Amino acid sequence: MSIYLDNAATTQLDREVFEAMTPYLLQNFGNPSSHHGHGRIVKNAIENARITIANLLNASPNEIIFTSGGTEADNTAILSSVRSHQVKHVITTPFEHHAVLHTLDALKNSGEIELSFIDTDNRGNLDLNRLDNLLKGNKKALVSVMHANNEIGNLSNIELIGEICCSKGALFHSDTVQTIGHYRHDLSKLKTHFIAASAHKFHGPKGVGFIYCKDGVQLSQLLHGGAQERKQRAGTENIHGIIGLAKALEIAYKDIDEHQVYIQKLKSRMIAKLSDQITDIQFNGNSAVADKSLYTVLSVSLPINHAYGDVLAYLDENNISVSGGSACSTGLASHVLKAIGADVYRNTIRFSFSKYNTAEEIDYTVEKLSALYKAIAA
Structure with a gap:
């Protein structure tokens, strides 16, 4: 997939x-x-x-x-x-x-x-x-x-x-x-x-x-x-x-109204599943607040891990394309995350959705992330 x-x-x-x-x-x-x-x-x-x-x-x-x-x-x-x-x-x-x-x-x-x-x-x-x-x-x-x-x-x-x-x-x-x-x-x-x-x-x-x-x-x-x-x-x-x-x-x-409802459901599904399966997860800004954020974007701040530092690379290896909100390995960090005082040393991922995404894709992505953090915890 x-x-x-x-x-x-x-x-x-x-x-x-x-x-x-x-x-x-x-x-x-x-x-x-x-x-x-x-x-x-x-x-x-x-x-x-x-x-x-x-x-x-x-x-x-x-x-x-x-x-x-x-x-x-x-x-x-x-x-x-x-x-x-x-x-x-x-x-x-x-x-x-x-x-x-x-x-x-x-x-x-x-x-x-x-x-x-x-x-x-x-x-x-x-x-x-x-x-x-x-x-x-x-x-x-x-x-x-x-x-x-x-x-x-x-x-x-x-x-x-x-x-x-x-x-x-x-x-x-x-x-x-x-x-x-x-x-x-x-x-x-x-x-x-x-x-x-x-x-x-x-x-x-x-x-x-x-x-x-x-x-x-x-x-x-x-x-x-x-x-x-x-x-x-x-x-x-x-x-x-x-x-x-x-x-x-x-x-x-x-189809703007139908797509908004559909994509918001995907985003809400990911918020619920990530919150349930990964301890100490955070959502940056108003990203998880439906009426205060863009329904196509979810910014996730994951716990620090030292066993597997590059979560973006891990997702890429599993054929999941996302963006990061920081690049601390190069000494740089997102100006947006800095402005809200976010912990830029945590792994930040921006998931962004479209009408072509599916619930199965959301579930698979969360499953892969959850598996990584369970392996680290073990």
């Missing part, structure tokens, strides 16, 4: 998505910037994909700009805020993806921004009163808070954060890479100026995503050259990727 439980890293391409993409690799190969029939076919397909995405998110098509993925979208949102909207103060959390934190560090080190962090507790809950206080200054501000953390699964109340930003005249960017395609987003109601998405997180292709930029908010180009994407993002479009992105989101929305 080969088991894939690393869906927060990437997901299996949906067969329907592959079939939708194939004609744009073989037959419809024209350049969408070309003014002839081959080009027009492809250009129309891109615009139809943009309309599909916009309709699903309750946005306007002109608010959807295609990118190479979530990292580019996050970078574009942050740099646009600083360079096109004269933002001098950025407020974020210590849990953000490195696409956000490293960009902000670079801007801070160059003297372009002042950087502040929202206080949190040891579960990773955000102190939004602190956010309110941080926004009381006179400097033009950007708030950047991810919707769901990719390591521990904590969900942030981006609806409330958006309201706070709106009341203070601040720009709001949310990295929604882990939640687009897994939750419904109504961008006509959500008070955000930028969100980021990446197709391969919801059974689409790698190398393509989008940034939502609210109508009237100016983008600062990262790439210069041609007039693609309404002169917002130069470069010949990833045509088959864009087609796949739109198809993947369409499929996700069609």
Whole structure:
């Protein structure tokens, strides 16, 4: 049995998505910037994909700009805020993806921004009163808070954060890479100026995503050259990727409620079985709290063992693919686990689930982990 439980890293391409993409690799190969029939076919397909995405998110098509993925979208949102909207103060959390934190560090080190962090507790809950206080200054501000953390699964109340930003005249960017395609987003109601998405997180292709930029908010180009994407993002479009992105989101929305129920049952099954079979197991952040965490992610902190240090390697040897939350053997540890004060010397595993996982896979994985810890105890 080969088991894939690393869906927060990437997901299996949906067969329907592959079939939708194939004609744009073989037959419809024209350049969408070309003014002839081959080009027009492809250009129309891109615009139809943009309309599909916009309709699903309750946005306007002109608010959807295609990118190479979530990292580019996050970078574009942050740099646009600083360079096109004269933002001098950025407020974020210590849990953000490195696409956000490293960009902000670079801007801070160059003297372009002042950087502040929202206080949190040891579960990773955000102190939004602190956010309110941080926004009381006179400097033009950007708030950047991810919707769901990719390591521990904590969900942030981006609806409330958006309201706070709106009341203070601040720009709001949310990295929604882990939640687009897994939750419904109504961008006509959500008070955000930028969100980021990446197709391969919801059974689409790698190398393509989008940034939502609210109508009237100016983008600062990262790439210069041609007039693609309404002169917002130069470069010949990833045509088959864009087609796949739109198809993947369409499929996700069609069955989104059923998949959430199904995957949450798998996650709950794993929580119950791990708790029953492994002594002193811990769950990081709000990972085991259904209404406060992403239903596709479970972060598990296992007891320290010296007999078999690399649990990830053990699982890999048993054909189970997962991710870790720390890499202590190299002297490094997850910035997320550090921020919540977790014991980074324990073995931390991130299990992340999809519609393709089964209860049998959950049981087998727990059985293998349990066997390892029973052997150590013996």
